[in-house]
Amino acid sequence: MHEPIPHMQDFFEAIDIVTSFTGREVYYMASVDKVYMPDISGIMEQAHQIRLDSYSTFI
Structure with missing residues (x-):
């Protein structure tokens, strides 16, 4: 489990x-x-996957 980043x-x-810290995507919903x-x-997890995806494009 990851700890919150204090300045964030x-x-x-x-x-x-x-x-609201929920779901798997970042977005703004103007209606609410x-x-x-x-x-x-x-x-x-997403940051780790991006690093893996980026690495795989170079090999």
Whole structure:
């Protein structure tokens, strides 16, 4: 399990918009004025997959 990044936690607490850490995608839904993001473990998994995908294009 990954720990939250303190300065990012502070950022989301400081902005004046509801942020829901759920799902697998990052997007803004204007109809409910809400940002949706995966939780930290989902973000780390996506970053790892991007690195793997990028590496495979070079070999």
